[in-house]
Amino acid sequence: xxxxxxxxxxxxxxxxxxxxxxxxxxxxxxxxxxxxxxxxxxxxxxxxxxxxxxxxxxxxxxxxxxxxxxxxxxxxxxxxxxxxxxxxxxxxxxxxxxx
Numbered sequence: 722x723x724x725x726x727x728x729x730x731x732x733x734x735x736x737x738x739x740x741x742x743x744x745x746x747x748x749x750x751x752x753x754x755x756x757x758x759x760x761x762x763x764x765x766x767x768x769x770x771x772x773x774x775x776x777x778x779x780x781x782x783x784x785x786x787x788x789x790x791x792x793x794x795x796x797x798x799x800x801x802x803x804x805x806x807x808x809x810x811x812x813x814x815x816x817x818x819x820x
Contacts, residue, residue, distance in 0.1 A: 730812040735759055737812040739805065741771055744788070744817050748778045752815060763808055764801025771818070781820060788819040 728738060737759050742752035755770050767786075775781045789796040792815050796808070810816060 728813070733812065737805070737814075739766075739810060740813065740815045741774065742815060742817045743775055743778075744790075744819050746778065746820070749775075752817075757805065759806040760804050762802055762804055763798050763810075766805060767798075767801065775820065783820075785820045786818050788817075790817040791815070 730737065733756070735758055736756050738754050739757055740752040740754050743749045753774060755774075757766060757770060761769075771786075772783050775783075775786075789798055791808070791810060796816065798808075
């Protein structure tokens with residue numbers, strides 16, 4: 722097509738789209754997209770976005786979350802204080818976990 726994409730980064734200002742996939746969960750067979758601030762700390766992203774979303778599966782246990790990945794590479798959240806941008810999680814990035 723010959724028109725600019727509506728979801729290009731410059732349309733989001735200080736926000737970005739981040740895709741989240743719970744690998745191996747048949748209830749969430751594909752990634753979900755969330756609009757979040759680039760400056761959001763990773764721990765806040767998990768607490769405010771991922772846990773509420775994943776909790777719609779009654780078997781979800783937040784303490785069992787492991788195996789973080791950014792695209793296909795391992796992702797070490799550390800203490801969770803780094804921002805999404807600071808961890809290399811950019812616009813339309815795919816963050817995956819297992820639980």
